[in-house]
Amino acid sequence: MAITREEVRHVAMLFRMSLSEEEIARLQHQLSQIIDYFQVLQQVDTEGVPPTSHTLALENVMRDDEPRPSYPAEDILANAPLSEDGFFRVRAVLE
Amino acid sequence: MSPLNLYDLTIHEAAALLARRELSSRELTRAVLDRIHQVEERVEAFVTITEELALKQAEEADKRIAAGDAAPLTGIPAAIKDVICTKGVRTTCGSRMLANFLPPYQAHVTERLLDAGLVMVGKANMDEFAMGSSTENSAFHPTHNPWDLERVPGGSSGGSAAAVAASECIYALGSDTGGSIRQPAALCGVVGFKPTYGRISRFGLVAFASSLDQIGPLTKDVTDCALVMNVIAGHDRRDSTSAPLDVPDYTQALIPDLKGIRIGVPQEYFVEGMDGQVRASIEAAVNKMAELGAEVDWQVSLPSTGYALACYYIIAPSEAMANLARYDGVKYGYSDRRGDSMWRNMELTRQHGFGDEVKRRIMLGTYALSAGYYDAYYLKAQKVRTLIRREFDAAFQRCDVLVTAVSPTPAFKLGEKVADPLQMYLSDVCTIPINIAGLPAISIPCGLTDGLPVGVQIIAKPFDETTILRVAYAYEQATDWHKARPNL
Numbered sequence: 001m002a003i004t005r006e007e008v009r010h011v012a013m014l015f016r017m018s019l020s021e022e023e024i025a026r027l028q029h030q031l032s033q034i035i036d037y038f039q040v041l042q043q044v045d046t047e048g049v050p051p052t053s054h055t056l057a058l059e060n061v062m063r064d065d066e067p068r069p070s071y072p073a074e075d076i077l078a079n080a081p082l083s084e085d086g087f088f089r090v091r092a093v094l095e
Numbered sequence: 096m097s098p099l100n101l102y103d104l105t106i107h108e109a110a111a112l113l114a115r116r117e118l119s120s121r122e123l124t125r126a127v128l129d130r131i132h133q134v135e136e137r138v139e140a141f142v143t144i145t146e147e148l149a150l151k152q153a154e155e156a157d158k159r160i161a162a163g164d165a166a167p168l169t170g171i172p173a174a175i176k177d178v179i180c181t182k183g184v185r186t187t188c189g190s191r192m193l194a195n196f197l198p199p200y201q202a203h204v205t206e207r208l209l210d211a212g213l214v215m216v217g218k219a220n221m222d223e224f225a226m227g228s229s230t231e232n233s234a235f236h237p238t239h240n241p242w243d244l245e246r247v248p249g250g251s252s253g254g255s256a257a258a259v260a261a262s263e264c265i266y267a268l269g270s271d272t273g274g275s276i277r278q279p280a281a282l283c284g285v286v287g288f289k290p291t292y293g294r295i296s297r298f299g300l301v302a303f304a305s306s307l308d309q310i311g312p313l314t315k316d317v318t319d320c321a322l323v324m325n326v327i328a329g330h331d332r333r334d335s336t337s338a339p340l341d342v343p344d345y346t347q348a349l350i351p352d353l354k355g356i357r358i359g360v361p362q363e364y365f366v367e368g369m370d371g372q373v374r375a376s377i378e379a380a381v382n383k384m385a386e387l388g389a390e391v392d393w394q395v396s397l398p399s400t401g402y403a404l405a406c407y408y409i410i411a412p413s414e415a416m417a418n419l420a421r422y423d424g425v426k427y428g429y430s431d432r433r434g435d436s437m438w439r440n441m442e443l444t445r446q447h448g449f450g451d452e453v454k455r456r457i458m459l460g461t462y463a464l465s466a467g468y469y470d471a472y473y474l475k476a477q478k479v480r481t482l483i484r485r486e487f488d489a490a491f492q493r494c495d496v497l498v499t500a501v502s503p504t505p506a507f508k509l510g511e512k513v514a515d516p517l518q519m520y521l522s523d524v525c526t527i528p529i530n531i532a533g534l535p536a537i538s539i540p541c542g543l544t545d546g547l548p549v550g551v552q553i554i555a556k557p558f559d560e561t562t563i564l565r566v567a568y569a570y571e572q573a574t575d576w577h578k579a580r581p582n583l
Binding site: 003012033034040043051093 | 196197199200292293306332335338399401402406408409420424425426427428429430434435436437438440441442443445446449454455458459461462465471472474475476477478479480481482484516517532533557
């Protein structure tokens with residue numbers, strides 16, 4: 001297998017996502033298969049080929065520096081799972 | 096009044112009746128809503144049906160028409176894929192994560208459609224966060240192909256395509272990151288257009304893979320496609336990747352002959368495992384285009400095509416991972432608060448808020464971008480992306496359009512590919528390279544095999560949507576495939 005259980009766990013934690021033991025086992029199998037498939041790219045000679053991150057010939061698009069109204073705080077907080085006094089509420093970050 | 100059912104009308108047919116006051120938007124909208132009540136239990140094309148809103152919008156449209164202020168889309172009922180933000184109307188992205196999300200703003204395309212007199216009948220079902228090729232990854236329910244209810248409609252815009260095919264709307268919007276408009280359009284026998292990357296603003300389109308995503312129309316014919324494009328295309332400063340280019344009147348492209356058009360048929364797109372009938376339909380479509388005056392080169396080669404799928408499944412998940420990091424259970428969306436710390440709750444929120452395919456892609460993207468693997472996967476894929484683009488550039492030196500299959504097979508059975516992600520990914524092998532190169536491409540109906548629709552793909556160079564529409568229109572006018580309707 002291209003990827004170990006430990007690596008699956010590690011990658012999930014890089015994204016801050018927990019997984020059940022069953023999910024880890026399934027993902028190890030499926031990700032290994034897909035990562036093996038990726039090896040096909042190693043056959044391609046890309047010596048001296050620049051990478052493409054984007055297909056448009058646009059660079060550093062700037063907008064005018066004009067003040068504009070932003071969305072009302074109450075509209076934004078309306079979707080928040082928990083809020084208080086105009087803030088998003090979360091559990092303690094520091095112990 | 097023609098004998099056919101009102102819900103079967105195209106945009107241009109309905110608009111003509113509306114303009115002559117032989118039909119009101121209210122009657123048309125009522126007919127489409129009744130059709131939804133009649134077939135939706137079997138098709139399940141929608142996440143949300145907005146009946147009240149539609150009837151209110153229809154009344155407004157009728158006032159506009161009475162005042163002589165109508166545009167071609169005024170009062171025409173549409174479905175909007177549930178990845179496009181509609182202010183105040185739940186926008187779920189097919190995910191548990193956003194099951195109750197009410198967008199505080201309107202997407203650019205919905206804003207444009209509203210200005211044109213939109214009647215929205217509902218938000219269309221989709222694979223979660225547009226990741227999938229069958230609409231089975233919706234957190235709510237799968238959608239069924241109107242041609243055979245035991246088969247998938249394709250994906251990720253499967254709800255939009257099924258709704259158009261089942262006449263549960265007159266037209267729909269979808270989004271396409273690797274084939275998500277064209278593949279379901281092909282499998283459901285409708286027209287689906289992915290314009291050039293940058294042609295339509297992505298403002299308000301919930302992001303999946305930002306360098307690949309593009310919004311486009313799903314319609315009953317090519318004329319309708321041009322009419323919707325005329326409204327939604329164009330620059331928008333709220334999307335910095337939206338191209339600052341003038342937009343032509345796409346209806347001017349609808350010319351029924353192909354004299355002087357050079358068509359290329361890339362050999363690599365007749366992939367291993369392609370259904371024989373699909374292949375025959377594509378060849379017949381190209382022959383028909385030749386009869387209409389096009390010159391055909393059957394020997395075009397795009398040698399890197401076979402690497403596009405691997406390239407895509409590195410780039411798209413990498414971008415998706417960065418985009419999906421916003422779902423933290425704090426600002427909006429599903430929030431799991433069973434943990435004892437903010438971090439633990441974030442981990443649980445993602446574990447229980449995202450479905451299997453989304454987690455798989457997050458994991459692939461996080462892996463591909465992680466320390467030690469970046470050069471081997473992500474950077475390598477971006478270099479291969481350059482090669483794929485260059486090959487298309489070279490082909491378009493000699494050809495005006497390329498013609499290929501959309502999907503190597505017709506619609507497959509629900510459940511058939513769920514357990515094997517790689518097999519599912521392979522169903523997009525003919526559509527993915529187009530997103531990688533940022534090109535425009537359409538899928539139009541070109542046949543039926545055992546009662547299931549087949550689509551042909553027409554691809555052009557960046558921002559040459561007009562040539563695609565011309566070829567598609569000429570072919571459509573010379574054939575009857577677009578008139579076939581499923582028996583529901």
